[in-house]
Amino acid sequence: MDTADLIELEGVEKVFDVRRKTGFLRRERHEVRAVDGISFTVPRGEMVGYIGPNGAGKSTTIKMLTGILTPSGGRLRVAGIDPSRERTRLAQRIGVVFGQRTTLWWDLPLIDSYRLMHRMYRIPDTRFHENLDRCVELLELGALLDVPVRQLSLGQRMRGDIAAALLHDPEVLYLDEPTIGLDVISKAKVRGFLRDLNAESGTTVLLTTHDLTDIEQLCERVMVIDHGRLMYDGPLAGLHEVGESERTLVVDLERELPPMEVESARVVKVEGPRQWLAFPAAESAAPLVARIAARYPMADLSIREPDIEAVIAKMYAEKATS
Numbered sequence: 112m113d114t115a116d117l118i119e120l121e122g123v124e125k126v127f128d129v130r131r132k133t134g135f136l137r138r139e140r141h142e143v144r145a146v147d148g149i150s151f152t153v154p155r156g157e158m159v160g161y162i163g164p165n166g167a168g169k170s171t172t173i174k175m176l177t178g179i180l181t182p183s184g185g186r187l188r189v190a191g192i193d194p195s196r197e198r199t200r201l202a203q204r205i206g207v208v209f210g211q212r213t214t215l216w217w218d219l220p221l222i223d224s225y226r227l228m229h230r231m232y233r234i235p236d237t238r239f240h241e242n243l244d245r246c247v248e249l250l251e252l253g254a255l256l257d258v259p260v261r262q263l264s265l266g267q268r269m270r271g272d273i274a275a276a277l278l279h280d281p282e283v284l285y286l287d288e289p290t291i292g293l294d295v296i297s298k299a300k301v302r303g304f305l306r307d308l309n310a311e312s313g314t315t316v317l318l319t320t321h322d323l324t325d326i327e328q329l330c331e332r333v334m335v336i337d338h339g340r341l342m343y344d345g346p347l348a349g350l351h352e353v354g355e356s357e358r359t360l361v362v363d364l365e366r367e368l369p370p371m372e373v374e375s376a377r378v379v380k381v382e383g384p385r386q387w388l389a390f391p392a393a394e395s396a397a398p399l400v401a402r403i404a405a406r407y408p409m410a411d412l413s414i415r416e417p418d419i420e421a422v423i424a425k426m427y428a429e430k431a432t433s
Contacts, residue, residue: 117283117315118153118176123185125171125339145171147339148185155282156313158305160326160333160347164423168339169319170209173285176317177207190282203232206276210288213268214275215260221271222256225278232279239278246274249304266297273301277308284308286318290325302328323347323416337423348393353426356392356417360399361385365408373402384410392417 125146130138146168153159163169174180176189178198187194192201207214215224229239247253250270260268269289276284286305290298306329308314318330326333326347333350335343343350350356360376363385370378371386376399380387390399396414403409 115154116152117155117190118151118317119186119188120152120172121150121186123149123172123175123187124183125168125175125180126183144339146175146182146336149336149339149341150185151334151341151344153315153317155315156309157332158309158316158318158330160330161317161319161336162321162326162333162423163336163342167336167423169336170287171339172336173207173287173317173319176285177201177205203279204282206279206281206284208269208272208276208284208286208289210269210286210291213260213272215268215271217261218259220257220259221252221263224260224271224275225256228275228278234279238280242278242280243274246277249307250274251300266293269293269297270301270304273304277314280312281314283315283317286316286320288320289318290320290322298322298324305329327416335423335426337426342423342426350422352393355425356422357389358392358396358417359415360388360390360396360403361413361415362388362403362407362409363411365410368407371403371407373399373406375399 123146124144127143127145129141129143131141133139149168149172161169161172171180175182175187176194178194178201181195189201190204192204194201215221216227225243228234234242247256250273252267252270252274255263255267255271260271263271273289290301293301302325305316309316309329316329318325320326331346333343333345333347334341335350343353359379362371365384367384370381371388373388375394376388376390378386379389388399390396400412403412
């Protein structure tokens, strides 16, 4: 493995045996290929988005990378370690945040969870306090340290989980839906913290999410998985081009008007003074907004990102028919 590659997968597979009921007291065995021959490398210090529809194999990949699951085939290494064979050793070098599960102790104050991790990971005292102080400051956790985890909001708990994953200075951080269910302010705090972490510490980040804004603001590279196979690996702009995805500009006019006629966009819906315009996701919205503002009495606007599942479904359908 190239010393610059912190993560390496070669033809990795994960097959589950599933038994389905086919009649009274009868069951048939089926194989489900959750991950089907995936190969990729992630260099040290890179932030990569790993996206796809529900059931595509994203979380299964993360679980194999952390040693929770053992691959059915292929070769997998993280920092030169086979995760399933040396899970304890690997734990010292990785951090994991599962958006829908917490690693914190539910009935204990937040600070007690951190103290337990201090002991579990055998973090030197000075290093622990430096990392804790930094996370508390940047993630705004100071007022929450004495609050039981069960009393935290989802956004507060998520920030608490991210801090917990970083106390031992992991080389790799796996984030599985880290902004799911968060409000706009909480999302902005989490994204800002992750950008700073990567820039200052060079932490390698593998991020799975359904929110394209997470990818746009954090990752230069994106990988798309569907039906357990890697469909795309490259820049986000390239994904939009391959999938021919579109963003939607929602424009509130000062009064009700016929559908607008604007270059490089088309009106897809009109409700009173509000109009929805679709435009290529790979293009900047700024020129479109300027053209509308010059010709129409605009009161307000917002931009809606393309649906990842729709983009990937289109890519998959096109590949299946090619």
